[in-house]
Amino acid sequence: MFPPEATEIAIIGSGTIGLSFASLHLLTHPLCTVSIFDTRPDLSSYVHKYLPGYLGRTADADNIKYLDRLVIATTLKEAVESADIVQEQGPEALEFKLSIWPQIELYAPKTALFWSSTSGIPASKQTARMRDPSRLLVVHPFNPPHIMPVLELVPSPTTSQTVVDQTMSYWRALGRSPVLLRKECTGFVANRLAFALFREACSLVAQGVVSVEDLDELVTTSMGPRWAVAGPFKAYHAGGGEGGLTSFMEKIGGTVQGCWEQAEEDVVAQGIVVGGKWQAKVCKQADEAYGVVDTAERDEKTKRVLRAIGRG
Amino acid sequence: MFPPEATEIAIIGSGTIGLSFASLHLLTHPLCTVSIFDTRPDLSSYVHKYLPGYLGRTADADNIKYLDRLVIATTLKEAVESADIVQEQGPEALEFKLSIWPQIELYAPKTALFWSSTSGIPASKQTARMRDPSRLLVVHPFNPPHIMPVLELVPSPTTSQTVVDQTMSYWRALGRSPVLLRKECTGFVANRLAFALFREACSLVAQGVVSVEDLDELVTTSMGPRWAVAGPFKAYHAGGGEGGLTSFMEKIGGTVQGCWEQAEEDVVAQGIVVGGKWQAKVCKQADEAYGVVDTAERDEKTKRVLRAIGRG
Missing domain, CATH: 1.10.1040.10 (N-(1-d-carboxylethyl)-l-norvaline Dehydrogenase; domain 2)
Incomplete structure (x- = not known):
């Protein structure tokens, strides 16, 4: 599942953080595929318009090898059903987080890791309606994540050590700088x-x-x-x-x-x-x-x- | 007086900040001379032992051209009597500042600028016993000043605009980054x-x-x-x-x-x-x-x- 092995990543939410993370995975992990899901109706044209800017390649030909590994998902189920990692950057509202995770849990493989990019809603609150809250932690970037190396990993008290370890390993393998917080706290550290x-x-x-x-x-x-x-x-x-x-x-x-x-x-x-x-x-x-x-x-x-x- | 013109700088206090400033002037202003004064008895051997480390030249031959423009003063009078700039980095004690400036004022040319490297004692307090308090301002570095570009210029309400302008010009001519504070405040800004x-x-x-x-x-x-x-x-x-x-x-x-x-x-x-x-x-x-x-x-x-x- 982890680099250098093939990894499937589902990006939920196609705002600036979503596109930045999508480009980061594509650029630094040659064996990954990325599926993006968002409810916006023009998702495909929007992603193909803006993602190349994050990839930073000016020639279309150079972008193709990255975009070849990109899937525009038309449903949440399609995005996550074979994912190794589901990375969420939807609206910063507790109700959204509470409702999206049980749906993701329903469709995603049992072993998939669940990461939230939230800057303020701790994992322990997001998991309230999940069957297995041990799979979720916060992976909070410093904007924009395809440039800034740091990632704050903030597990809840119920996040499993294996999930934390796998998350650490993934980012280290990509050459990023994950930092593990020992406790949830308001606003996280950065x-x-x-x-x-x-x-x-x-x-x-x-x-x-x-x-x-x-x-x-x-x-x-x-x-x-x-x-x-x-x-x-x-x-x-x-x-x-x-x-x-x-x-x-x-x-x-x-x-x-x-x-x-x-x-x-x-x-x-x-x-x-x-x-x-x-x-x-x-x-x-x-x-x-x-x-x-x-x-x-x-x-x-x-x-x-x-x-x-x-x-x- | 100012770069590219010849400038004489008196460094009062030979601690790490004093040596760092001495090296900065020598390295970046080819027409300056620097005199150092401190009450320590081994001043000459001490300066010749440690200053080359700040100059950053490993070969003695490379250091000579800088050290040629250095004077080890044996009295305060000798250090300041022909100075264009007197830069003080003595003990961080108000009583020391209060007593040193009137002595410097007595010996230095009427046009010399007076700079204190203090990190906490504002110019308005240091000048209490001076005849002309308009000549003094704080020039606070970020350690070590021969590396870090910033200099906080903190005039007192009585510092003259000409003195502030000349201080700005000097540091800009040396390629540093002087920032002028508009008011004295506890601890300055950095x-x-x-x-x-x-x-x-x-x-x-x-x-x-x-x-x-x-x-x-x-x-x-x-x-x-x-x-x-x-x-x-x-x-x-x-x-x-x-x-x-x-x-x-x-x-x-x-x-x-x-x-x-x-x-x-x-x-x-x-x-x-x-x-x-x-x-x-x-x-x-x-x-x-x-x-x-x-x-x-x-x-x-x-x-x-x-x-x-x-x-x-």
Whole structure:
């Protein structure tokens, strides 16, 4: 079932995450076939229009060898009935997840793995109406998954170890970077971390300390490159010299605590909640600074960074 | 005075930041001379032992052309008396800053710029005993400054615009990335942002959601590369498609707010303050995962990332 063996993958939901995952499987696993299912009536023409962009091959001839292994399914049953892996990226609504999994369970082979790309609905909630909840876990990507290597694997307490192990093996065989969370938690880890920094960023712009554009410039020339090479713990552990993170906290701890306390005060004083008065100001600055972002250029640059750190 | 003109720079304080800055000036400004002053008795042998490592040239012959432009000063007066720029990285203690600047002011030319590398003591506090406080601003690096392009320029309300402009021009001429803050604030911006994410990281490890090493792996394969290419605002603005950050907040705002609220609850529940019970666990995991970090390897990798984003 797993690379280098032939694998059948059913992609449920053909939005940007679905197409990105479809291209990832096709590009990195030469023995896979991918079936896509979505309820949109123009599914076939839509997929054939947009998927080549994700495959990144400009010549039609180069795309054919990938598209040859693609099936446009006309029913959910057709998509999943011989699948080894069913990967769901439908609407982010609990009712949708609750209703789709029992249907998938009905049609899919008994051994198929069930993955949800949700960014917020834990597996333990999605499985409520399934006969066998041990087959499902969250496999949360960082957008877009055909570029970004990370995958957060978030099993529920009832997900079987075998399912987790097979999921890990699959992604490792494809050269990706699966990270297993030990517990379900709100938002999972990547978004929790990113949103924590984002909140502080919004607070500092709201206070008029720095502009949106200057803050971004600052991050791309400091934390960004640093954390592409060493995560926050390793970076501060290195900063502590031979005494590691313990020394770092002894030497810099006062400054760290001062920043944490000031951040809390400022977030309250500025009313940094989603939809607060600060939001229009920040969004306006982003509009003025960036207009519509060229994501193709961003993705090319990201690939260069990933190659530079041995991840691309 | 400024590149490509000859510039004399006095480096006060010969710790790692001082040596890193000395090497940065020598390497990137061929017409500069650098004088170093520190009260340590072995200053000359110490600088000649460690500075070549920062210059990054392995052959002694290659280092000579840089070291030819270096002066080891035996007094503060000698270091600053013909300086165009005085760059201070002494102890992080207000009393030290308060006492050193009037001495520097006494000996340095009237037109010299005064820069403090402090990570936490704002210019408005450092200048209390100076005759002319308009000459001083904070120029805060991201360690190590000879590698990382960013410099946070943090003037006090009394710093003159000319001094700010000249400081900007100098760093731009050297190809660095100076970012001007509009107001003094606790911890300045880079550390505020990084510590906000770090707090959330500590909280998630303390809760047992993820290990130190897995969290670092996750950051180096997601936010790190992303933020090396586009800062948080630009990244989310792109994530919102044509509607930009406004659309992003409309679509994902609920998830963002949910994460912010959960983060606040968890930080309280886990007692995430510096010196809290969680700290030993996190530090132990860092020790076990990393031992002593090879910063030379980190710096080489960082240079590759910076070249990949056109900043190196």
